[in-house]
Every structure is written in C-alpha cells, then in structure tokens.
Amino acid sequence: MSSLAPGRPCPICRKPAAEPHRPFCSQRCKDVDLHRWLSGVYAVPAVEAEEDELGLAEPEDAPPLGRRSPADGT
Template structure:
C-alpha cells in the first residue's frame, strides 16, 4: 500500500500515510473542506442563500 498523499510506501506508525507530515497534509485538507463533495441539489443552494442572507442581516442589522 502506498501513501495517498505522496505515493511513498506507508509507515505502520502513520498508516495509511508514510509520515506525520502527510497525515497532517490530509488533516488540513479535511479541515479546509478540500474533500467536500459539491452538491447539485437546488434545496442546498436555497439553504445556503438563506444562511448568507441571515449572516448579512446579523452583521448589518436594519433599523426598526
């Protein structure tokens, strides 16, 4: 088995990676959303737009 990041042979200590560095690179990809699967569901787009609108209103509330 090879490391999914750099293709070197894996190290049992860091399996499935070859080193702590490659394990950290993989973790960073998860944390930044690089592994996210894009959605084509229109409901997801509507929810995103609603959430963005709510966030904008919280940042710049309209006077009552």
C-alpha cells in the same frame, strides 16, 4: 520487523506507508491530509433540498402542504 506496511502507498506523497501512520508514510503526510479536509479541499458534493417558509425541507415527491389534490374529493 519493518515499519513499512505492505500494500498501497501513501495517498499524499506515494511513498510506502509506515505502520505507525498508516495509510500515510509520516506524521507530516497525516497533517497535510487533515489540513486538506479542514480547509475544504476535500468536499463531498451534495444536492441542496428546497426549503419551505418554515425552513423545513420537503421530499421532492410529496404534495405541497395545506393543499388537497382533486383525487381527495374535496
């Protein structure tokens, strides 16, 4: 039985993936990928929410706290 996994190549070096290290071809490529994650090369973009004075984020469509709208009748 071959140690090469069928399917996609290693995402780091594009060689055929090896079953013990799948989806990578070797421990080296696994370590390269881990280093990229830990050093911030791979980052998921996020939108930062605005925070109120207590440091709590409010939903964008929520009315401001402590204020009533004219529709409340007060």
